[in-house]
Amino acid sequence: MSSPEDDTTAGRASILVVDDLEASRYLTSSWLRRNGYRVTEAKTGREALTAVAEEELDLVLLDVNLPDMSGFEVCERVKGDPRTAAMPVIHISATAIEVEDRTTGLDRGADGYLVEPVDPGELVATVEAALRYYRARTHAERLALRLGRLTRATLAMNSARTFDDVLVAAAAGAATIFEGPASVVSASHRGLVRSATTGGPDEPPAVRADTPRALEQVTKTAGDGAPASSVFPAPDGLSTVALAFPNPSQLPVAITVASRAIRSEDDRNLLLQLGQATALACEAMRNFTEEHQLALTLQQSLLPRELPARPELEMAARYAPASDNVEIGGDFYEVSDLGGRLLIAVGDVVGHSIEAATVMGEVRHALRAYAVEGHGPVEILHRLDAVLRRYHPRSLTTLCLIAIDPASGAVEIANAGHIPPLLADATGARYVEIAGPLLGIGLPRPPATALTVEPGTLVLLVTDGLIERRGIVIDDGMESLRTAVVHDADLETLCDELLERFGEAAEDDIALLAFRRR
Numbered sequence: 001m002s003s004p005e006d007d008t009t010a011g012r013a014s015i016l017v018v019d020d021l022e023a024s025r026y027l028t029s030s031w032l033r034r035n036g037y038r039v040t041e042a043k044t045g046r047e048a049l050t051a052v053a054e055e056e057l058d059l060v061l062l063d064v065n066l067p068d069m070s071g072f073e074v075c076e077r078v079k080g081d082p083r084t085a086a087m088p089v090i091h092i093s094a095t096a097i098e099v100e101d102r103t104t105g106l107d108r109g110a111d112g113y114l115v116e117p118v119d120p121g122e123l124v125a126t127v128e129a130a131l132r133y134y135r136a137r138t139h140a141e142r143l144a145l146r147l148g149r150l151t152r153a154t155l156a157m158n159s160a161r162t163f164d165d166v167l168v169a170a171a172a173g174a175a176t177i178f179e180g181p182a183s184v185v186s187a188s189h190r191g192l193v194r195s196a197t198t199g200g201p202d203e204p205p206a207v208r209a210d211t212p213r214a215l216e217q218v219t220k221t222a223g224d225g226a227p228a229s230s231v232f233p234a235p236d237g238l239s240t241v242a243l244a245f246p247n248p249s250q251l252p253v254a255i256t257v258a259s260r261a262i263r264s265e266d267d268r269n270l271l272l273q274l275g276q277a278t279a280l281a282c283e284a285m286r287n288f289t290e291e292h293q294l295a296l297t298l299q300q301s302l303l304p305r306e307l308p309a310r311p312e313l314e315m316a317a318r319y320a321p322a323s324d325n326v327e328i329g330g331d332f333y334e335v336s337d338l339g340g341r342l343l344i345a346v347g348d349v350v351g352h353s354i355e356a357a358t359v360m361g362e363v364r365h366a367l368r369a370y371a372v373e374g375h376g377p378v379e380i381l382h383r384l385d386a387v388l389r390r391y392h393p394r395s396l397t398t399l400c401l402i403a404i405d406p407a408s409g410a411v412e413i414a415n416a417g418h419i420p421p422l423l424a425d426a427t428g429a430r431y432v433e434i435a436g437p438l439l440g441i442g443l444p445r446p447p448a449t450a451l452t453v454e455p456g457t458l459v460l461l462v463t464d465g466l467i468e469r470r471g472i473v474i475d476d477g478m479e480s481l482r483t484a485v486v487h488d489a490d491l492e493t494l495c496d497e498l499l500e501r502f503g504e505a506a507e508d509d510i511a512l513l514a515f516r517r518r
Contacts, residue, residue, distance in 0.1 A: 013131055014038040014056055018048040018074070019063040019092070024116070028061060028092070031120045032127070045069035052078055057087060059131055062110075064093040072108045079109035086137055088130035092116060139266075146270055149177045153274065157281035163188045164207045166285050167196035170255065170278040171205035177270065178261035184278060185210060187251040189286040212251070229276055231268045233259060240268075242275030246283035253279040308337040312406035316491035317513040320465075320503055330356035330397070331463045331509040334364050336371045340405060343371045343380075346461035346513055347399035347418065359395045362387070363439075367399075377401035377414035378448050381439065385416075388440035397439040400461055404453065409517055412448040419467075419478065422460040423453070424487035431482065458487045458494075458516045465508030466498065477502075491516060 015032055019025040020043045029039045040055060042048040045066045064071040075089045090112035111130050153173020160166040167184045174182035175198045183197040193212050198205040229244040240262045242255045255275045262268055307315045317333050330349025335342060345367060349360045366387055370380045380401060388395055398418040404411040417438035420431045437443035453459060467477030491514045503510050
């Protein structure tokens, strides 16, 4: 059925006249055609139902007495179909003039009841009144449907994890709202122009790289006098474009849909709202990506640039920030060469913030200073605990320290609330049973654990971001990690495989360091 905004004048409405008497059909149809209506005729109930199902109609004038079924039954079937339930049906009868007859027709779904002979003026006035109500109702229902789709598209854009995902959500939303092809063009945080295009609501949008000229041409088409956000016809005459600028310094977002879908001012406003929502989502994604890159750069700058090279010991380390967290984390690793020994550490300052990163930097540098002074692992933890309690009383930190003599394999291990080291050799993999309180709470510390790492033994230190997941007991994650480690694996390959296996759904930063005596 046509939409009410298509029918701003009566001459555009299409009416079905159903009457088994040819003379009555001719007379009624003639009056309607003279008033500008398009008229389709039917002489039986079955023909009427076929016409309603197959043609674009706006109203049915229906005789009560038909040769194959009553007009009441035809009306009930029309009103019982969700596709045509809103279409007005007006009964016309030459015999049923009692009040109860009219009541029956109205009770069974009719929107009006006329009795022949019908005055031409009354007929046209009744038709126009029914169409006005129909147009208003259809318009409201259609607008509500499209607003609901706009809301879902906006939610999808704001939930997107990448810039391309924002464009895909916008293109899919435009195709669904306006029920046809759609395309969306904008620029990423690096100024790279990307576009998403779809042929309709049932076709997944395709994303591709575009050229700055694509946006420049659209902006030029809008004209110098166009407002910051506007809707205007494309040069091809078949499309309508919404242009939205998140701010004057950014390239715009351009959304293009078929012009046949823009049939009213409400449609124009809806397209403009979608454009503005897309522009805001693109700007938010650009800002997020830029901040994430800055945070990642800062995090990497706080970590060792390279690991010390010792012929007796091979080492590999990785740091992976949480992909969906733009804030700076407190995970770190450190390897200090103390001449004959190495001090190896992996730690985690609780939280994601500038403060967490600041504390992490201070802990790492203080750790190196105390190691250079010659303190053992337990004394270093004592001193770091005092620093945190004095200067960062609200910050908690976990840390595992290993002092190793690469030549002899003698090690001392001290732990402060961290995941214990994992040792793997030809007999299997196991965690070192060692515990100790967090840094920053001032509790007594147990003595260091001494043991010997034999040649070929692999030692792995990780932060909890690698194995801790919401809804999963951390002991289960530790066990999965234990069974995944092979003692003779290439260390670089092992680190990559562990990140790929355990780090994909990580909600926290990850630091891991592996070493093995040659």
